[in-house]
Amino acid sequence: MAVTLDPFSMPSGRASEAVSRGFICDDPDRRDLLCGGGALVMSQLLASLLGGSRPARAQALTGPIPELDEVTVRIVTDSYQFAVGPKTRNAESLLIEHFGWGISPDHPPGPTMISEFGLAMHATSRRGVETRRTLVDFGFTPQALNNNLKLLEVQPSDLDALVLSHGHYDHFGGLAGFLADNKGKLKSKLSLYVGGEDCFCAREWTSPPVKGDFGVIDRKGLEEAKLTVTSTERPSLVADHGFTSGQIGQRSFEKILSPSAMRIGIKEGVGCDPKSFAAACGKPDLIPDQFQHEIATAFNVRAVGSSS
Numbered sequence: 001m002a003v004t005l006d007p008f009s010m011p012s013g014r015a016s017e018a019v020s021r022g023f024i025c026d027d028p029d030r031r032d033l034l035c036g037g038g039a040l041v042m043s044q045l046l047a048s049l050l051g052g053s054r055p056a057r058a059q060a061l062t063g064p065i066p067e068l069d070e071v072t073v074r075i076v077t078d079s080y081q082f083a084v085g086p087k088t089r090n091a092e093s094l095l096i097e098h099f100g101w102g103i104s105p106d107h108p109p110g111p112t113m114i115s116e117f118g119l120a121m122h123a124t125s126r127r128g129v130e131t132r133r134t135l136v137d138f139g140f141t142p143q144a145l146n147n148n149l150k151l152l153e154v155q156p157s158d159l160d161a162l163v164l165s166h167g168h169y170d171h172f173g174g175l176a177g178f179l180a181d182n183k184g185k186l187k188s189k190l191s192l193y194v195g196g197e198d199c200f201c202a203r204e205w206t207s208p209p210v211k212g213d214f215g216v217i218d219r220k221g222l223e224e225a226k227l228t229v230t231s232t233e234r235p236s237l238v239a240d241h242g243f244t245s246g247q248i249g250q251r252s253f254e255k256i257l258s259p260s261a262m263r264i265g266i267k268e269g270v271g272c273d274p275k276s277f278a279a280a281c282g283k284p285d286l287i288p289d290q291f292q293h294e295i296a297t298a299f300n301v302r303a304v305g306s307s308s
Helices: 028-035 039-053 142-151 175-181 219-224
Strands: 002-005 070-077 120-127 130-136 161-163 191-194 202-205 228-231 236-238 242-244 260-263 265-267 270-272 286-288 297-301
Touching: 070 142, 070 297, 120 142, 120 297, 142 175, 175 219, 191 236, 202 270
Parallel strands: 130 161, 161 191, 191 228
Antiparallel strands: 002 297, 070 120, 120 130, 202 260, 236 242, 242 297, 260 286, 265 270
């Protein structure tokens, strides 16, 4: 069975249609800089601004997909929890357990899991004597993420990989605080897998109920944490056990709705490289979200049945 962690769901509410990739160089100043002889200068400037957080391209997945003996997925942060629920098995015979009940036989009620808008998941995979631990997404706040990881007894020092499904704040908001809280504890050059440069664009929420700043990834924080930021436009291995889907194609009769907008460009060392958004040039401007950087994380479990 293939276990897939694909956390993205399109928020509800009125939204504008996304525009296709590719822009027109209609601003003479920008055209001269980005599309003419200034391209090399801009490239060097962006390289210095982005520093070590510029993503390396992941090696494409080749050969057979790894078969695993077991995968356990824990929902670290979600918008709700059912802490008092009993253990159950679903139709695929997967065991579902509930955590977070802050009551114990030997002490009064204590800290419990924090639920909030956003999502974070922890996957433990086993193949023979090999074990890998992967944190997929980071929720909305570091307070919830760090609290819940401690209650679930997840040791950040044991993590073998980090994955960001897409660049929306409810999935990366806890990342900077997680890195700060675990400074010096993570494995050297721990990999952070992302779906593309789109992840790093600053965003604004443009739909109801309230419009406003929707955040931007702290690239400086990634560099200070000495993460190996890896871009997985194509399917790629994750810690030798799991694999990403690569960028998910948008070939469908459905139209993409954009409840948020992304700002193309770098400001004070954060943001996204304009050159990544067109064959000829980029236009530093606010545009409807493109969702080109969406990735899922999957695990192939041996002898469990059909894919799900």
